[in-house]
Amino acid sequence: MLKRSHVRQFLAVVDAGSFTQAAARVRITQPTLSVGIAEMEKLMGAKLFIRDRKHVRMTEAGAKFLPIARQLEQGFRAAESLTLEDDKRWPQVRLGLLRSLSGVMSQAAVSTLSELYDLEIVEGSAHDLRTALASGRLDAALTLLRPEDMADGAVALMSEPYVMMVPPGHALAGQTVPPAALAAEVMIARRSCERLQDTSRFFTKNGVRPRFALRSDNDDLCLRMVAAGLGITTAPLSLKIDTLQTVDIEGYDFTRTLGLCWSEDWKMSSAAAPARTRMAEVLQDAIGTFI
Template identity: 55%
Template sequence: MIKRSHIRQFLAVVETGSFTLAAGRIRVTQPTLSAGIADLERMVGSRLFVRDRRHVRLTEAGGRFLPLARELDRNFRAVDGFGVSAQGDWPTLKLGVIRSVAAPLLEAVLAGLGGAFSIELVEGTDSELRASLASGRVDMMLGLIRDEDDGAIPLISEPYVLFVPSSHRLAGQAVAEPETLGSEVMIARRSCEVLDRTSTFFTRLHVRPRFSLRSDSEERCMAMVAAGLGITTAPLSHRREGIEPVAIEGYDFARTLGLRADPAWLTDERAAACRKVAADIAERFAPEAR
């Protein structure tokens, strides 16, 4: 009999493209995940994935099984919520959030949405959350907005800048030339969406600084800049006490953050609540972002 765990394991592999990442997402060991997928393949009578050393992809049978698995997952979640009201009659919102959202911005978004929804947060990369939104595993996501994202509600557009301690020689300087940064100690924000492009930018200019920290934690990275451990590039909304933003000549990366929702979940009333949050965020953060 196909169990809920089989469906969760199957969808996790589909959405991450990796048995290792899928096991981490659903908090099981990789052998447990592999055994579960093998059980599922025996029950459906077909191989569902093609595995090689670098990639995992769906077989033809796996592609046919995917919409069935997603429907089963939606039904399982509907059963979980049957007859349950999380907080009075408030609707529940499962909100995906990319890890690189600055804490003050996320706090403001949650404060705005918290009056209308009971919220559960799901963290992930932008691509992971887009897959979760498409499969119905989250109702809405706070992430990057692209030109082709129809129906998205933009919150803030901001540049990526260099952050230095307030006591740093560059603090208060409007623009820094990248060639002057070769002697600096850097902090690498591993959750940064433009990490690879940033590395390419500096490498092309023969700027190869030393690194004192590589971390997935945005808060730790920015706190370590304030502590003087190093400098880093980050979106402007990560500004905090003890650090100063400096533009880098030629480093022209920027991003737009916003809300994207499952159309089936986004009723007119819910859309109105999201637009109100967007207006409040724009008023509070946009002047700084510019």
Template identity: 55%
Template sequence: MIKRSHIRQFLAVVDAGSFTRAAQQIRVTQPALSTGIADLERLVGAPLFIRNRRQIRLTEAGGRFLPIARDLERGFRAADGFGRAKESAKPALKLGTIRSAPGEFFQTIAALLARDFAIEISENSDSELRAAIQGGRLNMALIPLRQGEREPNVVPLYEEPILMFVGAGHALAGQDEVAPEQLAPETMIARRSCEFLDATSRFFTRHRVRPRFALRSDSDDRCLRMVAAGVGITTAPASLAIDGVVPITVSGYDFRRELGLLIDPAWRAQGGIEQRLSHSLPALRRAAADWADARVEA
């Protein structure tokens, strides 16, 4: 008999793209995950994955089984919440966010949503949050929107530039614009949460800038504070600026990000959710506009 653990393991491998990452995400050992998938394949009577060293791909049978598995997982989650529905007047909202979302802004978002929902929050990368929405493991996520991404379940909030930051006392702090080549002697700090990390690396490589790195960190606060301390320089969204750092314009470096909410349509279709969203979403848009305006004025 197919169990929920089989479905959970199957979807984890699909969303993660590897057995190793899937095992880490659902907190099981890789041998246990492999055994579970083999058991599921025996139960459905067909291989579900094509395995090789480079990637894991779905077989034809796996592709047909995927929408069934997603529907089953949503059903399991609805059943989990059924008994708890009477305990709280507010429906549950599993809310995800990228790690580089400004703390003050996310506080505003969470406070507004908490008026209408009982929130459970998780942090992850853009790709992992999108996979979690698609798999029904999250109901909503604050993520960087892709260019031109507009649909009923996408809620744009605000846009901002990605800037190069130096310490307030840095020699380049007073210059209006610098060429990328001028940064060749600088020591860099890498924000691992940066959505444009690879693109930034390619940008500087094209200009033959291969700097030394003083720090690579998942903590945006630590990276910016090391810039303020004079340890190095870094790129970051404008909203992450702190006291002691100043932005400089680098010729040709013109990346921007737009943050918005991605909503699971299956969750949105559940009874009572749309009514609450019709109250929350306009307030979120107004708050985002006010917040962005305040940052510009500052």
């Protein structure tokens, strides 16, 4: 289904004449923009742009779609204006972000929401964010969801697996291996990982007791150290940086679901319903394509 994010990305490329500049205009990374345009071309069954080293040109199909895209964007803006009065009750939003979100994902989420609200961001663990929601110190949180949350008004945005990440050219890259194959590997411990204890128990149960070269709360540092060849680590797939490769481990099937949870004020107030719906829609467009 064609989304508003697709239309905005298409128009940004047309107006900027460059994928790099277009990504900056819509506040996403260039690879994310490329993925969005590729999805759009697949949905429409036609190439929209021709790219070479110096230029981006519209195809005939792209030129035909351009006036339609501009009309669609005008329609979206008109529809937005209908809900502005409902949003005025909450011009400021206190949003919690899970500490183990990737920086790229957090950037995509905040850049879209900052166009709609005056944001105050609070970072924390899943437990920290739930405590802040319960006490009314947050309005909403982008965090881990539990099965019971869906019955309590939460909105699921994406699910992803935890995988073993290894440096480029690692002997096990791209393979599916038993846990014992990792017995001689040096590990890096992501202390922010929600599955850290489960992962430790999994490897201990399978007789794997590795040496640790680094233990850190800084996810970016951990992954960069994997890329540097210091060791290997498990992490949600969305944290993978470009140079890393993955290894599938037999029996290691942990996953996580990310979504929006609300404070009692936002959850119970019918007047807040437009703001909740709007936030869920823009975040679905912003981060729903990361996996």
